[in-house]
Amino acid sequence: MNIIETxxxxxxxxxxxxxxxxxxxxHEGEIFGFIGPNGAGKSTTIRTLLGLIYPTSGSATIFGKDIIKFGPEIKEEIGYLPSEVFYYDNMKVIDLLKYSGSFYKKDSKIISKRIRELAKYLDLDLKKKIDDLSYGNKKKVGIIQGLLHEPKLIILDEPTGGLDPLMQQRFFDLLRDENKKGVTILFSSHILNEVQKLCDRVAIIKDGKIIKVDTIRSLAENTHKRFKLETAVRVDKSRFTGIKGISDLVITDNSVSFLFRGHINEITKIIASINLTNMLVEEPDLEEIFMHYYV
Amino acid sequence: MNIFWQELRFYRRTTIIWMVAFAVGIFCYMSMFTAFSHDVSQSMKLLQGFPPAVRAALGIRIESFFTILGFFGYMLTYLWLIGGIQAMNLGTGILSKEISGKTADFLLSKPISRFKVITSKLAAALVIIFLTNIVFVASSYFSAMTFKTKDFDTNIFALTCLTMLFVQLFFLSLGFLISVLVPKIKSVLAFSLPIVFGFFIIGMLDTIIGAENARYLTPFKYFDVGYIATHSAYELRFILTEVVFVFFCIIASYVIYIRKDIQAPA
Structure with a gap:
């Protein structure tokens, strides 16, 4: 089943x-990464899906229902964490979270229990005033208000800003746990490393257009690989000339490194003719793939 | 209903301050009636010293100033001004604070339609205005009863007091409309004060110029205390003008709010 379809x-x-x-x-149950630099259109997409802004044309469904006609009904099952969190400063954390919970049909006792569990897990003091919280703690409030009603779809718009590495790890663990329960996650970020850690599939957005949608694994496999060869003697550059798919070639006295995209047998034939002391073949990280599409 | 109750909680302190200010202000002012009515001829001489245009602009009617209704009616213009500021602040702020406080994303990503959001907020604002008016009428009546020198017509007094509600509804609905039209209101007071004072000054100028049709331009001229005292009623044409204006503002606010894009907090 498609959870989001535009x-x-x-x-x-x-x-x-x-x-x-x-x-x-x-699709249902996947963690979908949405990557692109600032201004690429990630937040616009998310804000449109949430009905905060209206599309100029085209359509979108969530859980198979039109986002505009069935907005409130759809949002019953959505948890949203924006990149920057703003709440009513004079409220206490617990009051804000109860207020947030009051919008959902779920039993208030179940929501209160969930608030306490999440607050304990994220180490958040519920009695403090919002105004007295650090930005990181406000982000924790954001995480709890996004998850307290156990949504079927979690939409995260650059969610990790302000969280320290330990808390980021806990947050990711929390998301993985939710995902194991069948929750679908849309994770928008420009921090490629965290998308790579968490997501199954990824869409790359550039200038408001999707330029690639693929699994992270497939993206890595089908794009270039980095070869690092350690050689006994200096290799002549001419060995690599005329071979399609080689780029970023660097040759020193005892090493050769290059990026390769193409049929693996072609390059292994060349490598086999070189006197090697060691060889490394690395999958490119998401950042390299991303740059490949962007530069 | 959760937004409705939450808004009442948000505005609880401010509303209490307004109510207390009204009650204390009215009581203090009305307490001066004893002094004015003690020596009518002396006080009358003092008022007659003012040029007629100034008296008209200030709303002083010598013929009724020394009755409790006339004395109260004189101050009413200024109470409308204060009440107008309260209502304008409320109308402008109750929706726009979600944008200026950057909490609109939080609220509108919840499972609630924008129609319900705006209705809840409008309902809360109306309750605040009604509560303020209950205190206003009660404190006015209590003060009048305390400092009266003769009996007065309570029906006319009640009609006179209720004009505050109409003036506040005018500014509440205007504020509501402004809050959805202006993309971002950083300071509610900076918006509401000039607008309310603007209407007040138009009213003062209208009194000096004496152009009858100019009365339609400002709610401060919709209610003539002298007319109310004579006819025990409001002037229907101005009530209709107000009703049309209020409905226009509220309906337009709904239409705009439901359709508008909520921009990302910057």
Missing amino acids: KKLTKFYGKTMGITNLDLTI
Whole structure:
């Protein structure tokens, strides 16, 4: 089942483009990464899905229901954590979370129990005033308010800012646990490392358009690989000339490194003719893949 | 209903301050009636010293100033001004604070329609205005009863007091409309004060100029205390003007709010 499906979703802010003809399908139970630099259209997509802004054209469904017609019904099962969290400063954390919980049909006792569990897990003092919290602790409030009603879909828009590495790890563990229960996660970020750690599939967005959707594994496999050869003697550059798919070639006295994209047998034939002392073949990380699409 | 109750909690302290200010202010002012009515001829001489245009602009009617209703009616113009500021602040702030406080994303990502959000907020604002008016009427009546020198017509007094509700509804609905039209209101007071004072000044100028049709321009001129005292009623044409204005503002606010994009907090 598709949890999120957009068809030619387009949003213009006046004459300025936000997103154009966005076709995106997110399946039930997957952790879907949404990557792109600031201004690429990630937040516009998310805000449109949440009904905070209206599409200029195109359509989108969540849980098979139109996002505009069934907005409130859909949001019953969505947990949202924005990149920057803002709450009512004069409220106590517990009051804000209870207020947040009061919007959902779930039993208030179950929600209260869930608030206490999550607060304990994230080490958050519920009695403090929002105004007295550090940014990281406000982010924890954001995480709890996004998860307290046990949503079926969690939408995260650059969620880790302000969280220390330990808390980031706990947060990721929490997301993985939710995912194991069948929860679908849309994880938008420009921090590629965290997307790589967490996500199954990823969409790369550039200038408001999706330019690639694939599994992280497939992206890594089908793009270039980095070869690092340690050699007994200096290798002549001419050995690599004329071979398709080689780039970023660097030769020193005892090493050769290059990026390769193509048929693996072609390159292994060349390597076999070199007197090697060691060889490394590395999958590119998401950052390298990302740069490949962006530069 | 959760938004409704939450808004009442948010505005609890401010509303109490407004109510106390009204009650204390009215009581203090009305307490001066004893002094004015003690020596009518002396006080009358003092008021007659003012040029007629100034008296008209300030709303002083010598013929009724020395009755408790007339004395109260004189101050009413200024109470409307204060009440207008309260209502305008409330109308402008209750929706726009979600944008200026950057909490709109929190609220509107919850499973609730924008129609319900705006209705809950409007309902809360109306309750605050009604509660303020109950205190206003009660404290006015108590003060009048305490400092009266003769009996007065309570029906006319009640009608006179209720004008505050109409003036506040005018500014509440105007504030509501402004809050959805202006993308981001950083300071509610900086918006509401000039607007309310603007209407007040139009009212003062209208009194000096004496153009009858200009009365439609400002709610401060919709209610003539002299007319109410004579007819025991409001002027229907201005009540209709107000009703049309209030409905227009509220309906337009709903339409705009439901359709508008909520921009990301910057």
